[in-house]
Amino acid sequence: MCGIVGYLGKPDRAYDVLIRGLKRLEYRGYDSAGVALVTDDGTLNVHKAQGKVSNLEQKASLGDTRGALGIAHTRWATHGEPNDINAHPHVSQSGDLALVHNGTIENYSVLKQALIEHGYEFKSETDTEVLVQLIDYIHRNNHCSLEEAVREALLQVEGAYAIAVVERGNPDRLVVARKSSPLVIGVGDGETFIASDGTPIVGYTDKVIYLKDNEMAVIERDKPLRIVAIDSNAPSEIDIQELKLSVAQLEKGGYDTFMLKEIFEQPETLRDCLRGRIASDGRVVLMGVEMNKDKFLNAKRITLVACGTSWHAALIGKRLLQDFCKIPVEVEYASEFRYGNPVLDDKDIVIAISQSGETADTLAAIQLARQKGAFVYGVSNVVGASIPRNTDSGTYIHVGPEIGVASTKAFTGQLTVLTLLALAIGQLRGAITKEQVKQVTDALKEIPETIEETLKVNDKVEDLSKIFTYAHNFLYLGRGYNYPTALEGALKLKEISYIHAEGYPAAEMKHGPIALIDAEMPSVIIAPSDSLYDKIISNVQQVKSRGGAVVAIVSKGNHSMEDIADHCIEIPAVPECLTPIIASIPLQLMAYYIAVNKGKNVDQPRNLAKSVTVE
Numbered sequence: 013m014c015g016i017v018g019y020l021g022k023p024d025r026a027y028d029v030l031i032r033g034l035k036r037l038e039y040r041g042y043d044s045a046g047v048a049l050v051t052d053d054g055t056l057n058v059h060k061a062q063g064k065v066s067n068l069e070q071k072a073s074l075g076d077t078r079g080a081l082g083i084a085h086t087r088w089a090t091h092g093e094p095n096d097i098n099a100h101p102h103v104s105q106s107g108d109l110a111l112v113h114n115g116t117i118e119n120y121s122v123l124k125q126a127l128i129e130h131g132y133e134f135k136s137e138t139d140t141e142v143l144v145q146l147i148d149y150i151h152r153n154n155h156c157s158l159e160e161a162v163r164e165a166l167l168q169v170e171g172a173y174a175i176a177v178v179e180r181g182n183p184d185r186l187v188v189a190r191k192s193s194p195l196v197i198g199v200g201d202g203e204t205f206i207a208s209d210g211t212p213i214v215g216y217t218d219k220v221i222y223l224k225d226n227e228m229a230v231i232e233r234d235k236p237l238r239i240v241a242i243d244s245n246a247p248s249e250i251d252i253q254e255l256k257l258s259v260a261q262l263e264k265g266g267y268d269t270f271m272l273k274e275i276f277e278q279p280e281t282l283r284d285c286l287r288g289r290i291a292s293d294g295r296v297v298l299m300g301v302e303m304n305k306d307k308f309l310n311a312k313r314i315t316l317v318a319c320g321t322s323w324h325a326a327l328i329g330k331r332l333l334q335d336f337c338k339i340p341v342e343v344e345y346a347s348e349f350r351y352g353n354p355v356l357d358d359k360d361i362v363i364a365i366s367q368s369g370e371t372a373d374t375l376a377a378i379q380l381a382r383q384k385g386a387f388v389y390g391v392s393n394v395v396g397a398s399i400p401r402n403t404d405s406g407t408y409i410h411v412g413p414e415i416g417v418a419s420t421k422a423f424t425g426q427l428t429v430l431t432l433l434a435l436a437i438g439q440l441r442g443a444i445t446k447e448q449v450k451q452v453t454d455a456l457k458e459i460p461e462t463i464e465e466t467l468k469v470n471d472k473v474e475d476l477s478k479i480f481t482y483a484h485n486f487l488y489l490g491r492g493y494n495y496p497t498a499l500e501g502a503l504k505l506k507e508i509s510y511i512h513a514e515g516y517p518a519a520e521m522k523h524g525p526i527a528l529i530d531a532e533m534p535s536v537i538i539a540p541s542d543s544l545y546d547k548i549i550s551n552v553q554q555v556k557s558r559g560g561a562v563v564a565i566v567s568k569g570n571h572s573m574e575d576i577a578d579h580c581i582e583i584p585a586v587p588e589c590l591t592p593i594i595a596s597i598p599l600q601l602m603a604y605y606i607a608v609n610k611g612k613n614v615d616q617p618r619n620l621a622k623s624v625t626v627e
């Protein structure tokens with residue numbers, strides 16, 4: 013959460029680079045935004061505004077935006093309400109230092125008290141202001157360089173941070189550091205960029221350095237970049253990598269919203285996800301499994317950890333791994349796992365699923381699992397993010413940047429990779445026959461076309477959405493592989509339309525939620541023609557007999573539901589294990605159109621952020 017950008021380079025270019033960068037990072041938070049610029053004569057100008065980056069732009073354009081050095085921030089509020097005062101950058105009492113921060117300073121109240129005793133006064137309610145005052149205090153009292161003051165201050169800080177600091181009077185230096193929050197440095201020609209991820213940097217340079225945990229960097233005009241370890245001050249190796257992102261990937265490509273674009277690009281993203289992973293004989297080839305055969309052969313249990321939509325993918329992953337690998341599987345919320353004293357040893361495999369690769373709880377869960385000796389495998393989207401860099405091995409879903417805050421294409425990418433992973437492990441352990449693998453991979457190879465076919469439901473779903481836009485509650489029901497699909501459908505609706513929705517295993521409904529059903533509460537029932545179809549029919553009857561409206565997602569050609577449900581949406585028939593990928597498409601569209609009908613901002617729903625880097 014929160015996005016930071018920084019720039020040191022060409023005359024008066026900082027402001028444009030920073031504003032553009034903030035717009036690309038808005039998915040990380042949009043409660044407020046701010047920018048600090050140092051002009052060539054050393055003046056420090058700070059502009060801040062509550063709300064979106066566009067508000068900041070309007071406000072800042074009335075002031076001084078000159079300078080070749082600057083830092084900027086878009087906020088997802090943790091400490092203190094979203095307003096101008098709590099917006100970053102925060103400036104020290106002396107007016108000398110400005111700082112932006114992504115993360116949480118856990119011991120901020122102790123530090124704040126000590127600083128108050130030294131005569132410091134605070135304007136905001138944020139933990140970040142404490143950090144800039146602490147650096148200022150050390151800088152003045154120890155008469156040391158800014159770099160040394162930052163390092164000293166960070167040694168006193170507990171928590172997570174990615175920070176960037178500039179100093180009044182010095183238009184030639186930018187100091188940055190990170191611990192548990194991401195930071196990327198872009199190395200251009202006579203200019204350097206810093207950002208929470210590669211998106212503000214793409215288009216300027218493709219040379220990047222991923223700052224490692226507990227490292228800080230000093231970026232100075234006409235001097236080589238220096239990276240040191242925060243604790244020892246020892247120089248670190250500078251590892252320049254290629255940024256594999258394009259500007260086109262970050263634009264809406266003719267769609268009204270990123271979410272709709274991302275829903276419609278799923279045929280293409282799953283093509284990318286599958287590329288090179290299925291051999292001509294139908295076998296699955298995943299390098300992460302091939303290179304760690306012993307671990308997968310000797311494993312006695314697999315635990316999947318994730319949050320949110322990725323956790324729903326994990327629930328489906330459990331079914332896939334059980335079915336294809338015949339191995340005990342558990343699924344845990346990362347936030348519960350990390351504090352749940354998990355019993356693990358070197359025969360355990362932990363699979364962490366995360367689109368962003370930066371989710372704080374998932375990152376902490378994998379660090380704990382590795383400490384306990386488990387082999388940790390990552391399933392992530394963002395290349396080079398913290399989770400893939402902190403796992404023993406893994407598989408990228410390769411679905412391209414997901415910018416809409418509600419996850420869509422990442423979910424289907426995660427399900428695709430989990431299917432491949434379960435097949436790869438199953439074939440390695442001899443738990444599944446070649447024919448069984450081929451049956452699934454044949455269908456997987458067709459999945460991009462099957463999704464193209466599925467997307468033809470768009471107009472029907474858009475029409476249906478009009479009937480249900482003003483419902484206050486929804487129930488989503490599914491069984492077996494599609495119980496987690498129901499959870500995901502409900503989450504999509506909740507997060508972008510703010511309608512209360514519950515996902516439930518269809519048969520569990522009669523143990524409580526059935527009491528909620530009346531004519532005002534529609535149910536969306538995921539009922540493809542699978543092994544549990546006959547069972548779910550009776551669950552649909554139970555809803556209908558209480559007067560509830562039913563929208564059923566059924567397999568094409570199955571007309572038996574038409575007499576029972578109020579509305580049927582047909583999806584192509586696929587093997588049972590792949591039905592969640594296909595069934596989630598109409599659910600994404602339904603949530604999308606209901607939110608649009610209600611006039612909601614689907615790409616940036618209230619209170620949410622794309623990358624949850626705080627606990």
Ligand code: F6R
Binds near residue numbers: 366369370507
């Ligand atoms: C919902 C959504 C969130 C994320 C969750 C985990 O649409 O996007 O629930 O799935 O915050 O994020 P990642 O996958 O980045 O770890």
